[in-house]
Amino acid sequence: xxxxxxGNVGVAGGGINALRGESNVQGSTxxxxxxxxxxxxxPTPRASHATLDEYNAKNTPKSNDPKSANWWQNxxxxxxxxxxxxxxxxxxxxxxxxxxxxxxxxxGSWLKLFDEMSKGRFKGFxxxxxxxxxxxxxxxxxxxxxxxLDWMVNVNxxxxxxxxxxxxxxxxxxxxxxxxxxxPCAVAIEKEGSITNSGRLMxxxxxxxxxxxETKPDGDLIAELALKVKELYAHExxxxxxxxxxxxxxxxxxxxxxxPHAVAKIVNGYFLVDKKIGETLYKAGTLVPSFAMxxxxxxxxxxxxxxxxxxxxxxxxxARRDKSQTPMQANIDLYPNWAWAWxxxxxxxxxxASVDLxxxxxxxxxxxxxxxxxxxxxxxxxxxxKPGDKHPFIMTAEGFGRLYGPGLADGPFPEYYExxxxxxxxxxxxxxxxxxxxxxxxxxxxxxxxxxYPFVCSTYRVTEHWQTGHMTRHTPWLLEAEPQMxxxxxxxxxxxxxxxxGDKVILESVRGETWAMAIVTPxxxxxxxxxxxxxxxGIPWHYGWQYPENGEGGDSAxxxxxxxxxxxxxxxxxKAFMVNVRKA
Amino acid sequence: MPxxxxxxxxxxTACRGCQVxxxxxxxLPAEKTVQRGTHQNPADVSVHTYKLVRFSEKMEGGRxxxxxxxxxxxxxxxxxxxxxxxxxxxxxxxxxxxxxxxxFTADTAKFTEDQKQEIQxxxxxxxxxxxxxxxxxxAKCTMCFDRLAEGMPPACxxxxxxxxxxxxxxxxxxxxAKKRLAEVKKTKPKAQLLNPDDVNVVYLVEEDPKLYHEWAxxxxxxxxxxxxxxxxxxxxxxxRSLA
Numbered sequence: 135x136x137x138x139x140x141g142n143v144g145v146a147g148g149g150i151n152a153l154r155g156e157s158n159v160q161g162s163t164x165x166x167x168x169x170x171x172x173x174x175x176x177p178t179p180r181a182s183h184a185t186l187d188e189y190n191a192k193n194t195p196k197s198n199d200p201k202s203a204n205w206w207q208n209x210x211x212x213x214x215x216x217x218x219x220x221x222x223x224x225x226x227x228x229x230x231x232x233x234x235x236x237x238x239x240x241x242g243s244w245l246k247l248f249d250e251m252s253k254g255r256f257k258g259f260x261x262x263x264x265x266x267x268x269x270x271x272x273x274x275x276x277x278x279x280x281x282x283l284d285w286m287v288n289v290n291x292x293x294x295x296x297x298x299x300x301x302x303x304x305x306x307x308x309x310x311x312x313x314x315x316x317x318p319c320a321v322a323i324e325k326e327g328s329i330t331n332s333g334r335l336m337x338x339x340x341x342x343x344x345x346x347x348e349t350k351p352d353g354d355l356i357a358e359l360a361l362k363v364k365e366l367y368a369h370e371x372x373x374x375x376x377x378x379x380x381x382x383x384x385x386x387x388x389x390x391x392x393x394p395h396a397v398a399k400i401v402n403g404y405f406l407v408d409k410k411i412g413e414t415l416y417k418a419g420t421l422v423p424s425f426a427m428x429x430x431x432x433x434x435x436x437x438x439x440x441x442x443x444x445x446x447x448x449x450x451x452x453a454r455r456d457k458s459q460t461p462m463q464a465n466i467d468l469y470p471n472w473a474w475a476w477x478x479x480x481x482x483x484x485x486x487a488s489v490d491l492x493x494x495x496x497x498x499x500x501x502x503x504x505x506x507x508x509x510x511x512x513x514x515x516x517x518x519x520k521p522g523d524k525h526p527f528i529m530t531a532e533g534f535g536r537l538y539g540p541g542l543a544d545g546p547f548p549e550y551y552e553x554x555x556x557x558x559x560x561x562x563x564x565x566x567x568x569x570x571x572x573x574x575x576x577x578x579x580x581x582x583x584x585x586x587y588p589f590v591c592s593t594y595r596v597t598e599h600w601q602t603g604h605m606t607r608h609t610p611w612l613l614e615a616e617p618q619m620x621x622x623x624x625x626x627x628x629x630x631x632x633x634x635x636g637d638k639v640i641l642e643s644v645r646g647e648t649w650a651m652a653i654v655t656p657x658x659x660x661x662x663x664x665x666x667x668x669x670x671x672g673i674p675w676h677y678g679w680q681y682p683e684n685g686e687g688g689d690s691a692x693x694x695x696x697x698x699x700x701x702x703x704x705x706x707x708x709k710a711f712m713v714n715v716r717k718a
Numbered sequence: 719m720p721x722x723x724x725x726x727x728x729x730x731t732a733c734r735g736c737q738v739x740x741x742x743x744x745x746l747p748a749e750k751t752v753q754r755g756t757h758q759n760p761a762d763v764s765v766h767t768y769k770l771v772r773f774s775e776k777m778e779g780g781r782x783x784x785x786x787x788x789x790x791x792x793x794x795x796x797x798x799x800x801x802x803x804x805x806x807x808x809x810x811x812x813x814x815x816x817x818x819x820x821x822f823t824a825d826t827a828k829f830t831e832d833q834k835q836e837i838q839x840x841x842x843x844x845x846x847x848x849x850x851x852x853x854x855x856x857a858k859c860t861m862c863f864d865r866l867a868e869g870m871p872p873a874c875x876x877x878x879x880x881x882x883x884x885x886x887x888x889x890x891x892x893x894x895a896k897k898r899l900a901e902v903k904k905t906k907p908k909a910q911l912l913n914p915d916d917v918n919v920v921y922l923v924e925e926d927p928k929l930y931h932e933w934a935x936x937x938x939x940x941x942x943x944x945x946x947x948x949x950x951x952x953x954x955x956x957x958r959s960l961a
Binding site: 596597611615617618634635653655 | 732733734737738741742747748749750751752753754755756757759760775777782784
């Protein structure tokens, strides 16, 4: 909102630059990490969209403004091409009928998923490169939910708290039915493939060291599994076998192994029939050069339309390492021939917002694009139309930047609410204490001004560990530097509770308890909130009982955190909740 | 002209990349540590820890001072450890003419435990370490002289993401140090360079050096606080002046 008001979108050095927690979060989100989208930001089909026509009618925005590019009007082309990449043989309408559908109001985000699992609504679970027994809010709930599973497949580089949940604290292995399969996999540097950063820059990576022992890249595990499942369905049949019989795992492989180049080409997309577009004839079986050529009739495929153009007949564009640039590009440190950015190698999106209606840059000293001698120069413009022909924000139906987002659960403007667990009973400047649209489970008690849990707790990270610490706890020099769960607190709080620096303490919340070593530091200070003294403690979330052995590193901070999530994204509220702290 | 480290503590964030990179390059094992109420771990330099980021915090005039000290051997221009060591086993401690690196060779195992202790006490910065009851070599930072021979910077310098760790020709590093000192002094009047004329590891501190670490700076002019060996090292060394 602020960036838009400042006119700071589409310009060099502007925009919203999300700082991701992992090098490929952008890439995994593009390829549908989240439940509400399928690849390339197409909405997940819902139960009321029974057919492809209904899906398209419901999800294709319309605009009567001839100046609005309304780019999502092309959605049916992208959906049809995606279906053809997934199910090569059948017509897109048939392919669509193979896709699973969510109920219309169904929320499939993290907290909801484990809530459903805790109610026994899951048979099996793939924990792929994740450690939910430590990483998600309310670990006791998550770990207990896993006991309802018939089976779990844990794909990781080491055994972890998730795969070993059945022998964890408070668990009786004799009473747990879950069968766990552990598939040790290769680490990132042992795999070939692409990484996309939050600048949408897709960079190809080569294999470094070979995978250790019999570990395999994820791609091999998925392809071999899919091949086997398809084979079993072919031999034995089963409920609704058509979708599985229609996928083509063999097409993802070469000489019996997963082939990242084959998959990158499927992601880019192919012409499936000879196609004449303008004056050019594109032969069947050739790679589509740009998503502008994708079709809604099933004559093209593309596993992810925004990546169309990344792997073409000219080769793997993301593997390019050419530093050449024009002086105009050099002026803003733009390297158009180094790797490849979606969409269409555009490095700064909404760049038409950086020029006036005649195509003249508002900031000529750091111009992104400019209209010179009847053509655009600089970056790849957001559409090649002449200046002033189209509104600059081509992905919105109206063509303008949105100061607030229609369709959000709350808003339109940001508002301050107290966390669902908090130390005050009244909001100082609103009648509404908590966000009424927060994701939560009403039957789960929240500590609001509860004397049993008087202190605010925040979870955070240290440089030495990463995420649940699964990789870094196994790296001796990092464990040496940050060996154990700690709890930072002010000298005032420590004195009140008789805690000395380096003492072992117990943290308790409504949901569980865990131990930590006290770091008493004036870096934390008591707050005065509405006339009362409020203490805060801080804990890292990098530890788990399973390693180091004997649980001597401590356990997850998420044993304490609530199953409360942001109304729109479901991101858990782990930065503010209520605890008690006492000397162990 | 020896090589010199310039360690600009106005840029250090205590990420400890240097501490870990040192262990990785020198194949030093992790020590068994526990959380002792501080982020500093291990607790001290040792035969397995040549480089240690020390953490220190203090309230001063209502303001929080939270400072970090990536400690290592200073590779003294006239190293007292070598002067003492040479009295017992000639050249067990060497000083490389080309780089100025002060290196504890395998021959330091030949020192008796008393001699090792004397060598440790001769160091104005309390750096050299040995294992009690073991006829093993003494140990400390090597300036990664093996990397230098291949034209690579020391591991700690290579790993530093903030520009804290700098390494190069002594005159260039001193020039950089003086330039940075002038810049930092504008906002931090207590800023100073620690013993720049005596050592090849020059720290720029923003606060009183004692806030960073008891042994951050060598005490000059107070012989009573020095050991006998430190005193003689000073006496027999060239006349020094602090910039």
